[in-house]
Amino acid sequence: MTHGSVAAARLSLRGTDVPIGIYISSTDPTTTEIAAAAGLDFVMIDGEHGPLDRHLVLGHVRAAKAAGIVPIARMLEGSDTQIQALLDVGCAGVVVPKVETAADATRIVRASRYAPTGRRGMCPACHDGGYSVNGFRDRMTQRDRETLVIPIIETRKALDNIAEIAAVDGIDVIHFGPGDLSADMGLDLAIDLPVLRDAWVTVRDVCHAAGKALLVPDNMGFEGGDLYIWPMELMLLRSTLEAMMRDRAAGAQ
Structure with missing residues (x-):
């Protein structure tokens, strides 16, 4: 990996060159165990669109760590308190929606770092x-060094400010x-992919020039990413079952 290699490597306990993960939205941590058993590198526990509160996220974190896969969490909104809550339950990183400016990015980094350099309690x-004060000072230093703060570029304003954010x-x-x-751009995701790919190239080139790694969906033809992620596991379950039903119906004819 040539861009953000240290950070990207944190999402691959298996040492994969191009780590691959999956969105997790089930309330049952079994899906995280399955992702690990299938050989994925990380899970993005979805607290933005999935029905997952901090208690349920903790279950997925424990399952991930037991199975040797990296847990990060996408949050509903990027408040300082929510960042702290997700890091306290053991997420290796936070994925923050609607980051649009360098000021937004700076604030969420500070929220993920302990005082005096940051604002994390x-x-x-x-x-x-670890439920102990023993060695906690060293633990704070380690977490400040290793925690991943991942903004999502998902608005026109963020696209305009990508160089400053990166x-x-x-x-x-x-x-x-x-x-x-x-x-946000008034496009149809199903038919306007060429326009989105142009936006992707802009983000990719600017971020790579800044030495930052790019995390991108694996199923839309965005080339040149450093880490890839599959759609939510429950969507994949549905599409798999639908394919099985089609195959069954075709065989019955």
């Missing part, structure tokens, strides 16, 4: 803190979000 009495220290991975970006 310290508490050893949580999953991430330049923010502490942002090592950037997630290109074509779904909301298409809506």
Whole structure:
């Protein structure tokens, strides 16, 4: 990997050159165990559109760590308190929607870092803190160094400000979000992919020039990413079952 290689490697405990993950929206952490058993590198636990509160995210985090896969979480909104909550339950990183400016990016980095360099409150009495004050100071230093803060580029304003966002220290991975970006640009995701691919090339080239890694959906033809992610596991379950039913119906004819 040539761009953001250290950060990207944190999403691959298996040492994969191009890590691949999947969105997780089920309330049952079994799906995270299955993702690990299938050989994926990371899960993005979806607290934005999935019905997952902090307690349910913790279950997925525990399953991920037990199975040797990296847990990160997409949050509903990027408040300081929500960032702290997801990091305290043990997420290795946070994926923050609607980041549109360098000021937005700077704030979420500070929210993920302990004082005095950041604003994250310290508490050893949580999953991430190991429930002990012993060695917690070293743990704080390690987490400040390793936690991934991943903004989603999914609005026209963010696209206009991508160079400034990519330049923010502490942002090592950037997630290109074509779904909301298409809506914000007044496009139809199903038929306007060429326009979105042009936007993707802009984001990719600017971020790579800044030494940042790019996380991108795996199923839309966006080439040159450093990390890829598959659609939500429950959508894949439905599409698999539908394909099986079509095959069954065809065989019955």
